[in-house]
Amino acid sequence: MKTNQQPRHILSLSGGKDSAALAFYxxxxxxxxxxxxxxxxxxxxxxxxxxxxxxxxxxxxIHKSTVENGDFIGFDQLLKIYGGMLPSSHRRWCTRKMKLVPFERFIGNEFCYNYVGLRADENRDGYISQKPNIVPVYPFREDGLIKADIERILEESGLGMPPYTEWGRTRSGCFFCFYQQKIEWVRLKAAHPDLFEEAKAYEKPGKNAITTFYWCGNEPLAELEKPERMAQIIREHEVAKERARRNAPNKTLLNILGGVDDYEEKTGCLICQI
Incomplete structure (x- = not known):
């Protein structure tokens, strides 16, 4: 579908380490x-x-894409359209409507190369555009770059790792992302109690008033935040961490302590998480 026009070269940023490193690269x-x-x-x-x-x-x-006809179309606007039905791994309307659609609208029908930050040490695919005028390019895979190379690029650039990793968040994306581990919800409450409260406020019956939607499957955040439940989540996380340490002795301490590689969602969205 290539035309006589010069192709565009577009790199989507998620706020994560890989796309940021790819931008410098x-x-x-x-x-x-x-x-x-x-x-x-x-x-x-x-x-x-x-x-x-x-x-x-x-x-x-950096172009901000979630604007249509001069109006910002974000989560709250779309949630009303979907009748209060929160997104989940089975109904990822957030990825489709807030990531993929704005991206394709930004490109239009022009031919473009879309640069994606998948690394050579990753074995996963993701949710990217299938339009024939958008051709994905994977420079890290092509050049054999792995996680250590990405961290080196970020360090040498002066940008460093995303600051949310300092308090235990492992991915970019919305603060209420349903792909979060429960330990990350505990950490969110500690780091940003206001955002935890905002996320909790979304958990209410949908338009039909029959089904109540929760971020963590069937567990409401109001239950998860109870001191005894948070203590249990922390204990279980420590047990899982120790088990991982025993089963993977060659892993780095960063991996064992809950680094990004320990929680890269195989079915996640490339345009949202990388």
Whole structure:
């Protein structure tokens, strides 16, 4: 579907380490690169600050895509359309409506190369556009770069790892992402109690008033936040961590302590998490 026009080169940023490292990796290789971030309106404050620093270091603007006809179309607006039905791994309307659709609208019908930060040490696919004018490119895989290389790129750039990793969050995305481990909900409550309360407030019956939707399967956040339940989650996490340490003696301490590689969702969305 290539035309006589010059192809566009577009790199989608998630606020995660891999796409940020890829932005630096490709900056001088593809000077005409465009950077886009699909803002849901529900990002962690650390993510927005991280992207601001990245934008300054790249010396180019990062386009915010979640705007339609001059209006911001974010999570709260879409939740009303879906009758209060929260997204989940079985109904990922958030990925489709707040990530993929804005991305495809940003590109239109122009031919483009979409640069994706999958690494050579990853064995997963993800949710990316199937439009024939959008051709995915995987520079890290092509060049054999692994997790240690990505961390080195971030360190040498001066950007470093995403700051939410400092308090135990393992992924970018909305603060109430349903792919979070329960230990991450515990950590969110400690780091951002206001955001935990906001997430909890979304858990209510849908439009038909029959089904109540929760972020963590069948467990409401109001139950998860009880001191005895949080203590249990922490204990179980420590047991799982020790088991992982015994079963994988060659893993680094960062991996064992809940690093990103321990929780990269195999069915997750590339446009949302990388």
């Amino acid at each position: 490709m900056r001088d290789r593809v000077p005409e690169m465009e950077y886009v971030f699909h803002d849901t309106g529900k990002e962690l404050p650390e993510t927005i600050a991280y992207l601001g620093r990245l934008e300054a270091l790249l010396g180019k603007p």
